[in-house]
Amino acid sequence: MTEGFLNINSEIGKLKAVLLHRPGKELERLTPQYLQELLFDDIPWLKKMREEHNKFAKVMKDRGCNVYYYEELLEEILVDKDVKENFVKDLVKNCNIDNGEFEGTLIQFLLAKNSKDLVEIAIVGLHKKDFPDIDRELHLVDYIRVDYPFYINPLPNLYFTRDIGATIGQGLSINKMKTPARDRETMFLKYIYQYNPLFKGESTPLWYDYKETHSIEGGDILVLSDKVVAIGCSERTSAAAIETISQRLFREGNIEKVIAVEIPFTRAYMHLDTVFTMIDYDKFTIYPGVEDMVRAYELTIGKTTPRVKPKENLKDALKTALGLPSVAFIQSGGGDEITAAREQWNDSTNTLAIAPGVVITYDRNEASNATLRKNGIEVIEIEGSELVRGRGGPRCMSMPLIRE
């Protein structure tokens, strides 16, 4: 088997390649009416957001990391006629048009676009007013959805590339998202995985597929070492998915232990990485508000499903699984309850380690950043006034592909 491209054996090894998506016009399709459905709490200002995102990418590039863009990888594969045809059909199928005749018209409309424009529509969406006014017989569904603005929904959450897929070892998990708002994002990743030569499909094991039943999202997946993965059991990631992926990692990969971390099922803590991230070999940052609420379970290989052993607490579970004499939990928020809660909402604990003890964070989380520095961590701050409005930080906005 040829060497694959992907390689992630830790959360903290020097970051060499990462997958991002630069926020685009899909963000300008957010309106108050559809905020909740599209998983936003506020409407960002795109121009500023893109500036912030460019700086985020630059910080990583300056430290020797290759930055790949989702939209570019997708564009590259769509120059192939057959891939494009399948892609367009899948795209339209995903839109629940419920009108076979119109579906055909839409497919022809999209096939006539070049790769760049097609990717743009696939991400930004297709507003009804951007579709040529054709004479067609209206079906019941057209009357019923007359007020709904889109034929193809926008994907404003795509810049949170973390959640869509997760590199574990040399393989990839193409995640099954919990909500329809993000479904299509993972379908795109599957196309990239299958057809972009970068991913060398045949030498990259697939740990999970977006077509499976139970949801799992990348914000819950933390690769702690070449043998240990932590997976949050959360509002977004189900216990059943954790069992399925764990058993595969044990059987077909090098992973020996999975620590399932049960966190409260609520929007503020949607994924494990919104309250807990790894920042050095033996250091983690954690939101103090959840420390007593999380429960940890150790999963190891079983006959058909993994064996599950409840652990005393998270710290203990990490210490034994990683074989460390001790692990340090650095509490976010600088010791004040109100500050900690406010900064957690603004992703203070969603740090992205780009090397052991070196993390990228939002500058706005002043108290949490100061605490990290006091604990010997190098903190690289980026501005995130607009980026944060989608409820995600540097970790959510990045999907690591290669770490040293």
Ligand SMILES: NC(=[NH2+])NCCC[C@H](N)C(=O)O
């Ligand atoms: N890994 C993360 N914490 N991602 C945050 C994703 C935020 C996004 N608006 C969502 O609700 O899906």
